[in-house]
Amino acid sequence: xxxxxxxxxxxxxxxxxxxxxxxxxxxxxxxxxxxxxxxxxxxxxxxxxxxxxxxxxxxxxxxxxxxxxxxxxxxxxxxxxxxxxxxxxxxxxxxxxxxxxxxxxxxxxxxxxxxxxxxxxxxxxxxxxxxxxxxxxxxxxxxxxxxxxxxxxxxxxxxxxxxxxxxxxxxxxxxxxxxxxxxxxxxxxxxxxxxxxxxxxxxxxxxxxxxxxxxxxxxxxxxxxxxxxxxxxxxxxxxxxxxxxxxxxxxxxxxxxxxxxxxxxxxxxxxxxxxxxxxxxxxxxxxxxxxxxxxxxxxxxxxxxxxxxxxxxxxxxxxxxxxxxxxxx
Ligand code: AHM
Ligand code: MG
Numbered sequence: 504x505x506x507x508x509x510x511x512x513x514x515x516x517x518x519x520x521x522x523x524x525x526x527x528x529x530x531x532x533x534x535x536x537x538x539x540x541x542x543x544x545x546x547x548x549x550x551x552x553x554x555x556x557x558x559x560x561x562x563x564x565x566x567x568x569x570x571x572x573x574x575x576x577x578x579x580x581x582x583x584x585x586x587x588x589x590x591x592x593x594x595x596x597x598x599x600x601x602x603x604x605x606x607x608x609x610x611x612x613x614x615x616x617x618x619x620x621x622x623x624x625x626x627x628x629x630x631x632x633x634x635x636x637x638x639x640x641x642x643x644x645x646x647x648x649x650x651x652x653x654x655x656x657x658x659x660x661x662x663x664x665x666x667x668x669x670x671x672x673x674x675x676x677x678x679x680x681x682x683x684x685x686x687x688x689x690x691x692x693x694x695x696x697x698x699x700x701x702x703x704x705x706x707x708x709x710x711x712x713x714x715x716x717x718x719x720x721x722x723x724x725x726x727x728x729x730x731x732x733x734x735x736x737x738x739x740x741x742x743x744x745x746x747x748x749x750x751x752x753x754x755x756x757x758x759x760x761x762x763x764x765x766x767x768x769x770x771x772x773x774x775x776x777x778x779x780x781x782x783x784x785x786x787x788x789x790x791x792x793x794x795x796x797x798x799x800x801x802x803x804x805x806x807x808x809x810x811x812x813x814x815x816x817x818x819x820x821x822x823x824x825x826x827x828x829x830x831x832x
Contacts (some may be wrong), residue, residue, distance in 0.1 A: 511537055511672060511683045511692035518676065528589040528612055529638070533660065535583040536615075536636055537672055537692060540664040543576045543620070543634060544685060547666040550626055572626055573597060576619035576634060590615050591647035594807050596776040601648050601807065613659075614639045614650035618776035621663075622744030631667035633746025637780035651807065655779030655800035662784060665750050673699070673750070675787040680753075696754075701790040704819035705756025707740050709748045717764035721795075721831035725824055745772065749781055749815065753788060758820035762795065762812045769810035774802060778813045791821040795828040 512534060519530045550572060577597040584590045585604055591611035593602040596618040604611070617636040625632055638660040642650045662674025670685035672692045682696030708729050715723065729737050740757075742748050748759050761770045772778055782792035782799035792799040792815035802811065814824045 509694040511694070514681065514683070514694055528587075529659065531587050532584065532589055532613055532615065532638060533674070535587055536580070536617075536634075539576075539579045539583040540634060540670070540672055540692075541685065541690060542579050543572075544664070544666050544670040546572060546575055547620075547626070547632065551629070571623075573620040573623040580617055580619050580634070580636075584615055587611075589613055591641055592651050593617075594651045594775060595619060596621075596773055596808070599808070601651060609647065611647070612641045614641060614647060614653075616651060616775045616780070618773070621746050621777065622742075625742075625744045630742060630744055631665055631747035631750075632744055633666060633750075634664040635661075635746060635777055635780050636663070637661040637775070637783070651775070652804045654803055655774075655782055658779065658783045658800075661780035663746050663750070663781065665746050667747060667750075671695070671750070673753075673784065675784050677783070677787060680784055680788045699753060699788050701753050701785060701788045701817055702756030703789070703817055704735075705752060705758070705817045706735055706737050707752055707755060707757030708737050708820065709740050709742075709752060709757065709759040711741055711743070711761070712739070714764040714766070717766055718762065719828075719832055721828040722760075722762050724831045725827035728823075728827065729820070745777060745781075749785075752816045753785065753790070756817045758814060758816035758824070760814040760824065762814060767810070770812035772810060772813050774799075774804050774809050774811040775807060778811050778815075779804075781815060785815050789818070790816055791818045792816075793821055793825050795825060 515530050515533055519525050577595050588607045589611040590608055590613050592614040594616045615638050619634055621635055622632040637658050639650055639653050640659050641647055660676045665671050671682050673682040680699040683692035684695040685692050752759050761772050763770050778799050785792050794812045814821055
């Protein structure tokens, strides 16, 4: 094997060694998320085969009840994190309340938030989907549940997995962003995108323009300006799967927006499970994320499932958005 090949496990261990006081709790959590990602990836990749293979009705070959993939992914995340004993509180986009943890986990030093399968309405049509996660250090507090409602800037790690033409694991611990591609033949994530930096500006804008008539004036003016930009020709790309739209823009530059509209006054995406983890990634890659007025990572969450208008990507387009909102409302 080429000695330059770096697996995710080795990368995480080398990162851990840089912190002599680290106990490995955090590395264990991250490893388990990567493990869940491999299992979810396997299930996502055979999504279309389930009926063909005859495991119809409600049972699969292992006698387990067949579930919708997003519920499967949700359960998988919980089942890998709980036994670590290191996570004192968890919350998921799929579950209304905080997720109960085992008794032995109550002393865990971390809390974890996740969207187990974002964009899952796209599964049926073979479009890329993803898992998003964020890890916080436990607050010095008896009630670990409070650790779930921390500002995004307190994240110690966040990232996402994209199940696309290949499966990739992208994450940051606040010190650069690295991407690992799953090599299915060895079952390992291998470092493929080292120290990802988002271009300062791009040529892509991603927004669901069917909401145009419901937008405030500032967003309409912004999109009009982008379409007729004096310096470059922009192109529109909207997959409708946040992880996929975000991942493309992270690598190529540009902006993703799900702003407020009269139907969804706080936009559609969730602060805890989608906006914060991706904002932490984008900032660590040199980009920015705003709700139009505030840096996403500075917003104090008040409830587990609150939504937030989100504009995220290259610095130039994100800052321009805030300027247009300020000027036109
Ligand atoms: P989900 O978390 O229920 O999958 O919804 C979030 C998804 C995002 O992936 C995507 O960007 C957005 O919804 C698309 O919304 P719309 O259908 O309004 O364009
Ligand atoms: Mg989602």
